Each structure stands twice: as structure tokens, then as C-alpha cells.
Amino acid sequence: MIYLDNAATSFPKPESVYQALDRFARTSLANPGRAGHRMAVSAERTLDAARHALNQFFQGDAPERWVFTLNATDALNMAIKGVIREGDHVITSDLEHNSVSRPLRALEEGGTITLTRVASRGGYLDPEDIRRAMGPRTRLVATTHAANVLGTVQPIEAIGKIVREAGALYLVDAAQSAGVVAIDLRTAAVDMLAFPGHKGLYGPTGVGALYVGPRTDGHIEPWREGGTGGDSSSPAQPRQLPYLLEGGTPNVLGVAGLAAGLDWVARHAPDALRKHEVNLLQIVVDWVNESGDWKIAGRWEPATHVGALSLVTPEGITPQDVAAILDTSFEIAVRPGLHCAPYIHRALGTFPDGTIRVSPGAFSTPEEILKFTASLAEITSGVL
Numbered sequence: 199m200i201y202l203d204n205a206a207t208s209f210p211k212p213e214s215v216y217q218a219l220d221r222f223a224r225t226s227l228a229n230p231g232r233a234g235h236r237m238a239v240s241a242e243r244t245l246d247a248a249r250h251a252l253n254q255f256f257q258g259d260a261p262e263r264w265v266f267t268l269n270a271t272d273a274l275n276m277a278i279k280g281v282i283r284e285g286d287h288v289i290t291s292d293l294e295h296n297s298v299s300r301p302l303r304a305l306e307e308g309g310t311i312t313l314t315r316v317a318s319r320g321g322y323l324d325p326e327d328i329r330r331a332m333g334p335r336t337r338l339v340a341t342t343h344a345a346n347v348l349g350t351v352q353p354i355e356a357i358g359k360i361v362r363e364a365g366a367l368y369l370v371d372a373a374q375s376a377g378v379v380a381i382d383l384r385t386a387a388v389d390m391l392a393f394p395g396h397k398g399l400y401g402p403t404g405v406g407a408l409y410v411g412p413r414t415d416g417h418i419e420p421w422r423e424g425g426t427g428g429d430s431s432s433p434a435q436p437r438q439l440p441y442l443l444e445g446g447t448p449n450v451l452g453v454a455g456l457a458a459g460l461d462w463v464a465r466h467a468p469d470a471l472r473k474h475e476v477n478l479l480q481i482v483v484d485w486v487n488e489s490g491d492w493k494i495a496g497r498w499e500p501a502t503h504v505g506a507l508s509l510v511t512p513e514g515i516t517p518q519d520v521a522a523i524l525d526t527s528f529e530i531a532v533r534p535g536l537h538c539a540p541y542i543h544r545a546l547g548t549f550p551d552g553t554i555r556v557s558p559g560a561f562s563t564p565e566e567i568l569k570f571t572a573s574l575a576e577i578t579s580g581v582l
């Protein structure tokens with residue numbers, strides 16, 4: 199199989215990740231607990247080491263500010279529902295994944311918040327549009343870092359500055375950028391950073407993280423309570439991070455894999471990994487420009503792009519058909535449809551069928567991409 203669906207989840211993982219998962223599962227897969235037996239302590243140490251590694255990689259304020267979650271959706275819900283209060287105004291964008299759009303929409307429908315959805319242009323947000331949307335009741339701005347349909351990288355540093363000046367909190371969805379775009383939390387005014395472990399950080403599915411910065415202290419509440427492996431005598435959830443937000447047994451095997459993936463990414467450097475993927479996409483862009491029948495959705499600016507690109511199919515053939523033929527006849531995996539981001543497809547005019555999203559990963563090769571474009575040419579000539 200030629201796997202070009204890395205924006206959904208990365209595959210394959212680096213060999214060191216498989217080895218770390220195997221080793222951890224065989225030796226340390228106990229329930230982490232600070233007051234427990236040696237295996238429990240070893241599992242807890244794995245969590246601690248991963249928090250330190252994340253904090254160093256993203257230059258966060260402290261290791262305990264890294265909360266492990268199930269995935270990016272879990273982290274985003276934790277952030278949004280944790281800080282929102284009755285009567286708040288929230289700003290978001292039309293680029294967002296449903297993991298941001300749906301919780302916000304539900305809060306709006308329920309009358310808890312008012313919501314402004316800022317429109318992107320060519321796949322990019324203009325920070326000045328965010329400034330204009332700010333109001334006296336704006337508590338939260340939630341935007342993606344790299345748009346999952348278009349692969350365009352947003353100016354989070356400029357947006358963060360505006361949000362901070364206005365005294366609001368900034369939540370960044372780094373699902374498509376963590377591991378391929380450098381994020382420095384000392385300089386970027388980001389208050390909460392959410393991402394999965396299973397995409398650009400090359401961990402397994404079932405794990406993610408939320409960074410909760412100092413400006414959230416006293417403002418974020420847990421949306422689930424439960425055991426934390428620590429002081430069980432208290433009837434209330436502990437107030438200290440990360441336990442405030444981490445009720446229940448964490449996916450410590452997933453965290454072990456995430457830590458190994460992070461280590462691999464740090465050694466290869468995010469920007470080098472991004473450039474590898476963008477160089478592969480340039481082959482697709484060149485083919486599209488020559489084809490005449492196909493179109494690229496959004497602006498193609500390689501310097502501000504991650505390894506995801508949406509193609510608009512020619513008249514008379516749907517993205518679903520193309521993806522099914524690629525799968526069954528050519529053994530190529532891509533993702534057709536709306537990619538859980540309906541607002542941007544409405545803005546692009548590609549709703550409801552969507553686009554074909556092609557997303558190479560660290561192990562994809564030019565030969566695989568050439569096979570992909572040749573297959574598209576064959577499919578198009580057979581149908582049109």
C-alpha cells in the first residue's frame with residue numbers, strides 16, 4: 199500500500215517507536231501511581247519523562263503543565279469546556295476541524311456563549327480580522343495552526359499577540375503542525391496547545407496532550423473528575439496540574455510511544471520533516487498545473503505549508519470515486535470528503551463532496567508520489 203493519508207494518522211511509525219511500545223508493554227505496563235509498587239512507579243516515571251520531553255521540545259513553562267489526553271479532540275474539549283463561562287464571547291475560524299467547531303457550536307446553541315467565525319482567504323487567516331472581532335466579553339480565541347484540509351500554516355504568533363493584548367486566552371489546535379512546524383511557547387503567546395500523539399509526532403493512536411499555560415491558572419476547570427493515583431482521601435479533584443485535568447488511568451503505553459516518536463522527531467528536526475513532505479507535494483502541484491483538469495484548493499505557498507494538500511476533482515468524477523479507485527486498483531490510500539471541516543469546504547464551494555486530500559509522511563518517497571499522479575492521470579483519462 200502507498201500510504202498518503204498521514205494527515206489522518208501517520209504510518210508507518212519509526213522503528214524506535216515500535217521498539218519502545220514493545221519494550222514498555224512487556225516490562226512496565228502497570229497502572230501509574232506515585233505511592234505504588236516498582237512497576238507502578240516505573241510507569242509514573244515514563245509519564246514524568248514524557249512531560250519533561252514535551253516541555254523541552256515546545257519550550258513550555260513547566261513539565262506539569264502537560265496533560266495527557268486521548269487525542270486532539272479530547273484535549274480541545276478539555277480546553278474549551280474548561281475555560282468557558284456563561285456569557286463569554288469566543289472567536290474561531292472557518293478553517294477549524296469539528297473537534298473545535300462542534301464543541302463551540304454546542305455551547306453557542308445552548309446559549310452559553312456568543313461565537314464569531316472569522317473567514318480565511320486562500321486558506322490563511324488575517325490577524326487583523328481577529329483584532330476586529332474582539333469584544334469586551336471575548337474570553338477565548340481558538341484557531342488551528344495548520345489547516346487540515348488545505349495544509350496552510352496560520353500566523354499564530356501575530357494572532358497570539360493580539361489575543362494577549364486584549365486579555366483573552368488563545369487556544370491553538372496543533373493537530374497538523376506538532377512535529378513539523380517549530381512551536382516555541384516562550385515567544386508565541388499561546389495559552390493552550392492541543393495535539394494528538396499519532397500524527398506528526400509519530401506515536402500510536404489513543405494519546406494526545408494539552409499544554410495549559412500560566413494564564414489559565416485558576417481559570418481552567420476539569421470536565422471529568424476521578425482517580426489520579428495520588429491522595430485518595432480528598433472528596434475533590436486535586437487542584438494541582440496535571441492531576442486537575444487527568445482523572446482516570448492514562449494511556450501510559452501510548453505515552454511511551456509518543457515519547458519515542460517525539461525523540462525521533464526532535465532528532466530529525468520538524469522543519470526538515472516539513473520540507474520533505476512539501477517537496478513531495480510540489481510534485482503533485484506541478485502535475486496539477488499541467489493537467490488542466492484538476493485544481494488545488496487554497497493558495498500554494500511552500501514556505502507556509504505542511505504536508506497536506508487538497509485536490510478538487512474534475513467535473514463528472516467525485517472525490518469518493520477517485521479515492522475508491524486509488525484504493526482498489528492502485529493500492530494508494532488518500533482521504534476523500536470533508537475531512538471533518540465542513541465550514542472551509544462551504545467557503546471553497548466544495549461542499550458536500552469535498553476534495554481528495556493527499557498527505558505524505560516522513561517515509562514517503564518521490565517514486566510513490568509519481569505513482570500517485572500517474573494513477574490520477576489514468577483514472578481521469580478513463581472517466582473523462
Ligand SMILES: Cc1ncc(COP(=O)(O)O)c(C=O)c1O
Nearest residue numbers: 269270271295297346373374394
Ligand atoms: C486540525 C485537526 N484538529 C483536530 C483533529 C482531531 O484529532 P484527533 O482525531 O486526534 O482527535 C484533527 C484530526 O484529523 C485535525 O486535523
